[in-house]
Amino acid sequence: MPNARDLQPLEVPPGTRALDVLPALRRALDGAGPALLPVAADAPEEAQRLATALSGPLNPGEDAQDDPTALVIATSGSTGAPKGVLLPASSLRASAEATHRRLGGAGHWLLAMPAHHVAGVQVLVRALLAGTRPHAVDTSNGFRPDAFAEAARPLLAADGPHYTALVPTQLSRLIADGGAGLTALREFDAVLLGGAATPPALLADARERGVRATTTYGMSETAGGCVYDGVPLDVARVDVEGDLGPIRLAGPMLARGYRNRPDAEVFAGGWFRTGDLGRFDDGKLEVLGRADDVIITGGEKVAPLPVERVLTEQPGVREACVLGVDDAEWGQAVVAAIVPDPAAEPDVDALRAAVRARLGAAAAPKRITLLDELPLRGPGKPDRRALAAQLTC
Structure with a gap:
């Protein structure tokens, strides 16, 4: 590109105020303005650490005029050292649109997790692409089932499919509470589970209670989940090296690479080598955890x-x-x-x-x-x- 675009921190508030970032997120998806580095507004020391390590002009190869880098998601991976995952607008769109196709169409989204992580920001991206107004759970006192129910109520009143995304701990709390939060959760057309492995017993319990739960596998480097219930999204390809080896992922949802690391070996030949162990069981991907664990x-x-x-x-x-x-x-x-x-x-x-x-x-x-x-x-x-x-x- 003629002039290097800046990567600028985007402070993402917790809870309902996370929706304040929607205008900036829309501009980033459209390629207008700077690339954005989402950081937690309620963790200023960590936000400053990430901004110091990652912000500034994008380097050659980290951007493209016809497909600008929209977001750089900070991730520590398994090492603790901050890495910036370069996500062009096309990757975010490919992931979001494939998710809607898998789930049965664009719909209304409830944000229940932090939006500076890829799973949370993709909830907002999906809503923007669907042309619907997202809602968010009030987490000022932590994740509470009653707050989930309150946030879900106006969203579920809107016509069309209704979706949310949770981590397993949140699902466990909703089930344990058994009140209005679980009642609301049953009304969603799909509940995506990610961020950590979902215990099979928890998944079975949720489904027995009428929750339309879908497990997801993915990471920042794949713009979020790209394998749902063991089956890749229609844009994703999955390969396991050997009978029980590292999982590789490919497709248009892949990141451009890592910030300030042009020769990262995990991105090679159009594939991302995850470092997770896996195998195919009856045609479905079974993830067995990190190789270094x-x-x-x-x-x-x-x-x-x-x-x-x-x-x-x-x-x-x-x-x-x-x-x-x-x-x-x-x-x-x-x-x-x-x-x-x-x-x-x-x-x-x-x-x-x-x-x-x-x-x-x-x-x-x-x-x-x-x-x-x-x-x-x-x-x-x-x-x-x-x-x-x-x-x-």
Whole structure:
């Protein structure tokens, strides 16, 4: 391009005030004005850190006159170092339009998660492209089922399909409350679940209660979810290297690359190498977690996600996170943090036995700790580093 365009921070307020960014977001999608770096308005120190690391004139290769970079989404990935994912307008549109085709048409969207993350901002992008007015949940006192119900009420009164997107923790809270929030949730034509893996037991419970839940798999580098219920969107291609290998994704929803990293090897040949392990099961993609989360214990490799799935299927378990901690005897020991059902705590020995029976002795947690809640990062992923520090204190 003749002159380098600027990447400027866009402060995104929490809750209902997130809708204030819609005009700026529309200009970015139209290629008018600067590219935008969404940052959380209620976390000024983190916002400043990201702005210092990522804002400024875009470099050659980070923009294109015929397809301008609209957003740069900051993500720490699994390393903690800030990376800026360069998303051109075409990628955001391709993702949003493919989502509408999968769900049954453009509709009305309720924002229930932070809009400085890709899952939240895509809710707003979809609404803009649909020509509908989004609504947002008041999160000034955290995510509350009654606030969800209140925000959903006017949106559900509008004609046309109604959609929202949640992280599994939010779904769990709505189901546990069982009140007006769950009643409202049942009225949505689709509820997208992302940000973290959805426990199978939670998904089954939601569907049994009449929630039209759809699991999604994707990341900032794919402009959000691009695999729904194990099946790629019509614009996405999925490849697994070997029988159980890293997942690769391709399609027009892919990011342009990373800010200030023109030679990032994960973007090569039109594919994005995710670093997640997966396999195809009956034609559907099954995601088994991050390759760098695999635990090597006593010479055996244990993927945490299958262990978490077994644990969350057991009575008394609401949430689970499994990780490896340093151990003098085993190299790494498999440990689990469990958020129990307040009404009936699980039997720890029974949990170990269930994992051992399904996945083998190596996968059975050496230690199980009960917590009131899991530490989270981003839109709703368990913070494994914070949890590891907590469990090794």
